[in-house]
Amino acid sequence: MTPRPNPPVPRSVSERAQRFLANPLASADRLDPALDDTEGWLRRIEESNTYILERFGGIELPLDAVDTVVAGVHTYILRAHDVADEPATPVYLDIHGGALVSGAGEAARLMSGVGALTTGMIHWAVDYRMPPLHPYPTPLDDCIAVYRSLLDHRSPEDIFVGGGSAGGNLAAALILRARDEGLPLPAGVVLMTPEVDLTESGDTFTTNLGIDNVLGLLMQTNLLYAGGHDLAHPYVSPLFGDLTGFPPTFLQAGTRDLFLSNTVRMHRKLRDSGVDAELHVWEAMPHGGFGGAPEDSEVRVEVRRFLDRHRRR
Numbered sequence: 001m002t003p004r005p006n007p008p009v010p011r012s013v014s015e016r017a018q019r020f021l022a023n024p025l026a027s028a029d030r031l032d033p034a035l036d037d038t039e040g041w042l043r044r045i046e047e048s049n050t051y052i053l054e055r056f057g058g059i060e061l062p063l064d065a066v067d068t069v070v071a072g073v074h075t076y077i078l079r080a081h082d083v084a085d086e087p088a089t090p091v092y093l094d095i096h097g098g099a100l101v102s103g104a105g106e107a108a109r110l111m112s113g114v115g116a117l118t119t120g121m122i123h124w125a126v127d128y129r130m131p132p133l134h135p136y137p138t139p140l141d142d143c144i145a146v147y148r149s150l151l152d153h154r155s156p157e158d159i160f161v162g163g164g165s166a167g168g169n170l171a172a173a174l175i176l177r178a179r180d181e182g183l184p185l186p187a188g189v190v191l192m193t194p195e196v197d198l199t200e201s202g203d204t205f206t207t208n209l210g211i212d213n214v215l216g217l218l219m220q221t222n223l224l225y226a227g228g229h230d231l232a233h234p235y236v237s238p239l240f241g242d243l244t245g246f247p248p249t250f251l252q253a254g255t256r257d258l259f260l261s262n263t264v265r266m267h268r269k270l271r272d273s274g275v276d277a278e279l280h281v282w283e284a285m286p287h288g289g290f291g292g293a294p295e296d297s298e299v300r301v302e303v304r305r306f307l308d309r310h311r312r313r
Contacts, residue, residue, distance in 0.1 A: 049103065169194055
């Protein structure tokens, strides 16, 4: 499927957002390695991590950071200076994005650190293992292991789980699996433009292809992640799971987001399952935001409102 050229940049968004939308999709003509080309994938992932570090690096975040291992999984514990390091402080289990293959290590710390400055909570950022060396179910296993450990430190009423893009996939899959395994569920879930359908069946995988200047189709990457498992399995594509009993959920996307259908369909299915779910869609926003425009701050404000509304007093 050939992406269409970028449409005109709208004047309905901030000047910084307009400048971001004027950039072409860098990966539009890039071919993915073969599924069995481990070295090719490792090179591709290194390139992606370098891009993330360039985007988020060079900024001194006013955070206390601990680099540790939780339940055998590398994890960063991050806390803004004005957040109390006390047993009563809620913890946000933050699962990083990166198309289910990238965003590890320092990239994970930086991406979670931006959120840790605004949530008013302590962040546990899971540096889960990923393909090509560790395909599904290892990434989800790692997230579940850290969540189990977190339950030893906090009441579920003081835990929130969230993630963006691929992290949204794993956050939603974590809830499904935790429920199926009889674990208590967190107080709330934050799904930022979540990658909840690896079959890529939604409308905007066609209508926003080439309109989203951040993200293109990821089917080869999805197959690499699944490692031979069914792409429609609920732990692989949570959109197709039974969402009954989900905690209150915040969902976010943009009108140019390739994953807009993911987010809209997940919201409708949550609502149909009786879940308290709210959907926020930003004008002209591509996948993951505008790279620091005022609209991105608006997203963080809405997330904080959701967390404050559902945190225990």
